[in-house]
Amino acid sequence: MEKGNPFVASLHEVENQLELSLRQAFVSLEPKLQPPFSLDIPDQQEFLELCRAIVYAVLCDSNHSKTHIKHLHALVTDGYAFFTSLLVGVVVELYGKLVDSAKVQLLWLTKEMIGVSSVGLEELLVSLLRRIGSGDYGEQNVWLCSELVSLFLDKWGCLLEDIPLVLTSALYSFLRLLADHCRVSGIPKLEHLKRLEIKFCVKMFKEQLHLSLKIGRDLVRLLQDLVHISEFKDIWSDLVCSEVSQIYQLKTSSRYFLLRITPEMETQLRFLLGNVKLGSHKRHQMWFLKKFLLGPEKETLLVDIVRFICCVVHPTNEIIRSEIMPRWALIGWFLELCKQNPQVEQRVKLSLFYDWLFFDEKVDSIMNVEPAALLMLWSIPQYPHITNSLLEFLLRLVDSYDITRRDMIMRGVASAFREIERKGVVPSLDMFLSSPEIAADLKKKLANLLSCR
Template sequence: MEISSKLIRFSPHEVENHLELSLRQAYNNLQPKLRPPFSLEIPDPQEYLELNKAIVYGVLSDSGSCKTHIKHLHALVTDGYAFFTSLLVGIVVEFYGKLVDSAKIQLLWATKEMIGVSSVGLEDLIVSLLRRIGSGDYSDQNLWLCSELVSLFLENWDCLLEEFPLVLTSALYSFLRLLADHCRVIGVAKLENVKRLEIRFCVKMFREEPDLCLKIGRDLLRLLQDLVHVPEFREIQNGLVVNRCTSSRYFFLRITPEMEIQLRFLLGNVKLGSHKRHQMWFLKKFLLGPEKETVLIDIVRFVCCVIHPTNETIRSEIMPRWAVIGWFLELSKQSQHIERSVKLALFYDWLFFDERVDSNIMNVEPAALLMVWSIPQYPQITHSLLEYLLNLVESYELSRRDMVARGVASAFRDIERKGVIRSLDILIKNAAVASDLKKKLAKLLAPVNLQQLSIPSEKTLPSSEAVLKECSTKVVGVVDNPDQKLGQFC
């Protein structure tokens, strides 16, 4: 059967999307009921659902009749627009990238209509749209979505502030992070307009709703650090003290649904020895192209703070988080700025670590294990990470330097105390670690009475250490086309 849809583009031989098909069928089946005069009869529950599906399809596929369809929806709605909004969320999550341009325009129009009626589930819809703004993507469509959403927040400020204030906090996280990338690109006219809108919204948040801004937690400082060169943000972070952990809800904002699915699959199902092809697929799908590597910052933060494997997974032959992050670090070396930012994303919870607040050791575990299990075969990785961390402690801004030193020392102690590594001697007394780094680390940890345990030999390493033997975390090949940077493991 030939596929015919006014909403999405189909590739040859592509399987139909079940949600799109159900919307289209409802629209075709209920055509007589979608035109005025509308029936005054109260629809039964099943018919109500079908009418919602038909109206969604009509709104997105026919801009000329969308206002009529919305009036119809207003007349029959009985659930606070919950089902209608959930259908819009499903569209954004499942096939936003396949929508034709006119349908995307209508989708944003429908979202504004749902803001006007404070629909049930509106938060999910807006967050889903925020996740669709791609990092390192300066295409017309992506900049259009970014511009539309930031304008949406500015135009509907009062309504959102009263009804859905945390949506504004999510938007602040997203646009601060996007600004860090956007401000690195100069001379793109459309991007300049987007940057002005993003700066206007973010500054408005800081000036008018500082309490909402602080709800982001400690990652707010990380985001502002990349914007210190922007005059409007230069003074904002001065004196800002936030030690509350950042909720995982914010780390989803810069990861697309498809990327999340693949990361969870890679870290939950792929065994050592069969990981290369999955990594190469992930690289080709999400990381190729100019500026695309900026998303590595968000991926590493997401893996550290959101993907927390079970003990069963940790004990299995599944690819461990620290090994995947090691791969991402190597990919980030195409740019010194990106590499530094990825390392900061990896170590950020270390800087403000407080065992009273940071009860979950999983956020700092990947960096610790990557440093330890790299020593036998790849000591340069351990050296690079430890050097970065210790230099960061020494060079951090003066007003927070003592707090950062206490945080990093506390993270090391908790890592040892909770058995993530058996002893800090693995780093402090290992001949493979540079002597100056060992001295700096020992000085940092001087108040701690370290247990004198032997350094594990290569034979005592767990089976997961084989990942760094199986796959050198070095990029050894780059395709001639600069837009086709295909990193390959040894």
Template sequence: MVVSKLVKITSHEAENQLELSLRQAFEVLEPKLRPPFSLTIPNPQEYSQLNRAILYGVLSQPHLAKTHIKHLHAIVTDGYALFLSLLVNVVNELYSKLFDSAKNQLLWVTKEMIAVLGVGFDSLLVCLLRQIVGGDFSDWNLWLCFEMVNIFLDKWDCLLEEEPLVLTSALYSFLRLLADHCRLSSPDKLDSLKTMEIEFCVKMLREQFHLCLKVGRDLIRLLQDLAYVPKFRAIWKDLVLNPSEFSTARFCDISQLYRSRTSSRYFLLRITPEMETQLRFVLTHVKFGGQKRYQVWFAKKFLLLPERETLIVDIVRFICCAHHPSNEIIQSDIIPRWAVIGWLLKSCRKNYVEANVKLALFYDWLFFDERVDNIMNIEPAMLLMVCSIPRYIDMTHTLLEFLFLLVENYDVDHNDIIVKGVSSAFTILVQKGVVHSMNILTCCAALSPFLKDKLHRLLSGSNLGVSKESQTTHLRPCAISLSFPDISCLGTPTPSPER
């Protein structure tokens, strides 16, 4: 077996075809990769092979990397498009298996590609952001996070001018990562990283808020987890009370963000390509009732460490908003999304994680507008509540309780928007046939009369009884965190539907 200088391969693993193609190109062309370089213009096939050979050389020969890059500059005819597409494939397919030296080289060549404004360097940055794993405090994961935030700060002017939207991807990623990093009990290890992450995010929010608006309503959800951080607390105050501080003519009120749906591309940012592949496989090919071994494997692979539990929030958001099965899948015996989410909810051990998972599940309900929103984003929560009756009625109870808790307390100054959003969500779910009628909940003998009464009033268009005391209160950091540590319904994980 040939030993790769690029990736770690165990004896039982098959060779990766991408790595093999790069290595074979390098082995064939290695004599031509040293000066003096040929002045002959390569044909398309030769050009493709040269790009592969040079990339392999850059990643596997750090001492010759500058020579290889000069060679690439000399032959490039496509604005580095092919080279960057190969880099993207390397990140997506090989990153976790790369030798440490190759990872270092990967970040080095990324900076080189930004410097020459290679075609597609923004896609490469997004792919690297996806490789930063939430809740992972290993040295190499924190190193990647540090390197990436450093790139976004160091190349700020260039990125702002050439590819400003990639800055919004970085904002989404680092806000989410900060929520994990700020909870770590041993801060010394993360001080410099957190400082840089906060610097970047605050710079975006204060200086480029018009770009931040493109993230949509999930920007608010992410900021909620950071409301206790002084610099973000100040931003919250301005969002609620002084929107003019952001010097953005289009922004007059926080409700504008509520009404703006977040694109699915942002939810992919916090799911690694490997996680995405496994989740899509389960939700596309695994039959309902036969998923347990896949769940066990997934949990051991991605959720085993206690700190990784926060990933469940990102996974639920991905399932709701970025994975929409076809009608053929929906009508088949493939495990439905709601069942996977039920399992994930049961996997939550920490109260604040469970609360944030439920918020991720219901978030689009709060501001639902059928002209803007997709019914598939709200379908899993409805089916999880309905399909848990009667065997797992505790799941139905805890979800409805949480939904009404959100309606009453999420933002009392915009309670009318939230009441309208949630009632619209229930209405459209019936109109589109996700459930035949709301009688399955309102007439359910096992459901709490208290919850049925609240549901009746919501569906009839009545206000849910927000107290006068809370009506005079603006969004508060203690409410924004949505951890609700004193709420009894969040005290223990709830049963999931049939696995």
């Protein structure tokens, strides 16, 4: 690889401060990056600048990577914490601007940091997992996914010993990605990737089941999409027979929902739900649609986005009382976007209602069930078909999601309804039970459900 700029030049963007600091450090210290190296111990500021210069140098030039990393080893006094934080910054802020050769170098540096068990390694690996795009079957995205699943397989022992929880993050990511990858056939590199993903996920379940179960109830939701794959049939049967009731009761940590949302998407969703007022929201929505959701398979992203909004984006009371676009309104728009694909629409609705099925007011947050409740409530006057559709879906879930644990699910959904009334999310459940706009059979089923104790 020829030495050159590791970043794609842009004429219209303000230069990123991290990119600027890396390049400036490299330009000023380039002579000091060549052996023989100085025997003087650098002070703190010089050390930080040398770390920046080495990151830039390795991203630029693979021919001297090993020399640069040896130089780093001789300097480090902080467990590689600052160097790794720079790599995290590159992944989060600059990954989209890296040229292909620099992405290869970034993965090489990541493996080097695994080798030295660097401080901050888990954050680096999680940041890289977030860079795998859902519904993207382009060469670069398939390459990144293949590289990362191979890395987790190759470095299994080190990661299990040093940062075992990162393996659960990888399992969540690859289970979710595999469901999308199995929808597409005829791409040779994707077929190879699917085999690697299956190998990693099955290894996790067979060798580290206790770690796998730490994901919580959303593990069941992910596995449901994979039961048609022969390697997962026994895993599914074993879980359903022995562990599933306990898994249902374990709320999935919000950190898992971030894994399938890129940093740019997270920024835009938080902006939409924290700054944009109703009335001026449509142009922001269309920008989001064009930026992230256009493409034949991109709508599967809506499953992850809705889960992220329900479980991670919890607005303050000040925002809730303001004119800023509420979560339920954005989710309503997302449901409209996937109406042409019934399979995706069903998965998005399940993503919206999933915490209702196992709701326990002692464990679960009312904020996770609030968007669905308000979407049903505020749709009654003008869009009663939405309320009826959602309520019908929820009540059908109660009857059919897990027949052997139907009583548990009935209690969960009834508990969620009572809690949204008790906490004042809705003024009264009579707004559902007495509305002439809601189908009579749905009101009857809801009333029967709410009478359960």
